[in-house]
Amino acid sequence: VEVAGGAYGAQVDLSSNDEMGLLAASFNEMSRKMEADIEEMRELNVHLIRTEKLAAAGTLAAGVAHEVNNPLASISSLIQMLQTRHTVDAETREMLRLISTQIDRITQVLRDMMEFARARPPERAPLDINRIVEASIRLASFDKAFQRLRLDINNDEDAPLVFADADQLQQVFLNLLLNARDAMPEGGELRIQTLYDALRHDVVVEISDSGTGIAPEHRAHVFDPFYTTKPAGTGTGLGLAVCYGIITAHGGHIEIGPHNGQGTTVSVRLPVEHVNEKLYADDSP
Ligand SMILES: Nc1ncnc2c1ncn2[C@@H]1O[C@H](COP(=O)(O)OP(=O)(O)OP(=O)(O)O)[C@@H](O)[C@H]1O
Ligand SMILES: [Mg+2]
Incomplete structure (x- = not known):
């Protein structure tokens, strides 16, 4: 009854030497196997979900990185152009420099994400x-x-x-x-x-x-x-x-x-x- 209710692995306590004893032993064996199988399926499921998430995150990361990279490159070269202008005062120049370092940080994060997405097969x-x-x-x-x-x-x-x-x-x-x-x-x-x-x-x-x-x-x-x-x-x-x-x-x-x-x-x-x-x-x- 316990097994039917989902408590796989439950055992029957009956150890006589006749058919009933044999039946109980086979039942116990089956119950044990079912418990092991279900545990294995559960682990497999967790594994599949993880691998799936990983692949999805990889695709997403590659897509985002690609989309962000191009506008970022434009911003970066526009800033460089501004920095070379003689009309720019010192304070503005300092601000432009700060913007540049922040852009470098974004570029680094994008690079990390691309690296993660690349997930090449092992060379063994x-x-x-x-x-x-x-x-x-x-x-x-x-x-x-x-x-x-x-x-x-x-x-x-x-x-x-x-x-x-x-x-x-x-x-x-x-x-x-x-x-x-x-x-x-x-x-x-x-x-x-x-x-x-x-x-x-x-x-x-x-x-x-x-x-x-x-x-x-x-x-x-x-x-x-x-x-x-x-x-x-x-x-x-x-x-x-x-x-x-x-x-x-x-x-x-x-x-x-x-x-x-x-x-x-x-x-x-x-x-x-x-x-x-x-x-x-x-x-x-
Ligand atoms: N040895 C550890 N001791 C305590 N917590 C840990 C340990 N290893 C991992 N963790 C926990 O697991 C989380 C995820 O770890 P993971 O290495 O994936 O990312 P992270 O270290 O936070 O960032 P990243 O590795 O990308 O720099 C961590 O933020 C931390 O909470
Ligand atoms: Mg870590």
């Missing part, structure tokens, strides 16, 4: 994930606030290679490292770990910070394009959306760990089977 090669993670940390370390964090790096040097796009993965880890930095404005601890999950044939990268954590009401939205809780002008809300797009295109998964009141853990999983297939293929005569 066999890669050691540890080297990619290290390169991302090196890049992030140019940042002053990042330098103040305590790093705890734990690489599994025996992790198998993944078949992936080095630039794209580096972008993913850099985004995650910078999010962690932003979550720890007062400093804190950043744990970075790579490992091989032999059971699921995945290489896993975990990035944990001791920062603010993600409030329950934000959790469902952080992968949405343009979703940000940062003050206007600091975040565009594209970081995690881009990470999601890239990791998904690699056949991997990206997840936010459970909320435990102590910062945030983001884990990235990348499948290794493609690499091994390729390596075996290369070995054969």
Whole structure:
């Protein structure tokens, strides 16, 4: 009755040795399977909605960027013309200069949006994930606030290679490292770990910070394009959306760990089977 009412996974407590017992066991098995299937469908649905949103946002971003670019270029050259006029007084000249810097900012945002919309397919090669993670940390370390964090790096040097796009993965880890930095404005601890999950044939990268954590009401939205809780002008809300797009295109998964009141853990999983297939293929005569 519970199962008919939607409580898939409910079990019948009957363990006799006759047909009734067998029936109960099969029923329980079916109920369990239905629960697992429904969970899988639910996850697939969330995934489809996210990918759909990403594609829609990409198209929109490209369209807007294109439309705004042309008038902006005209404004920019008109200002340059005004600046060269001798009749313009010093105050006006200063105003024109300010307008120019604001236009530069708009141009930068448009460039970011175009970059996001371009979402090229990955150019894959066999890669050691540890080297990619290290390169991302090196890049992030140019940042002053990042330098103040305590790093705890734990690489599994025996992790198998993944078949992936080095630039794209580096972008993913850099985004995650910078999010962690932003979550720890007062400093804190950043744990970075790579490992091989032999059971699921995945290489896993975990990035944990001791920062603010993600409030329950934000959790469902952080992968949405343009979703940000940062003050206007600091975040565009594209970081995690881009990470999601890239990791998904690699056949991997990206997840936010459970909320435990102590910062945030983001884990990235990348499948290794493609690499091994390729390596075996290369070995054969
Ligand atoms: N490590 C983290 N700790 C706490 N909150 C986080 C963390 N990572 C992401 N978030 C939350 O998820 C939101 C979305 O992150 P995302 O990287 O997509 O955008 P952003 O960092 O706000 O802007 P952008 O990355 O485009 O500069 C953030 O605004 C923040 O609220
Ligand atoms: Mg970000």
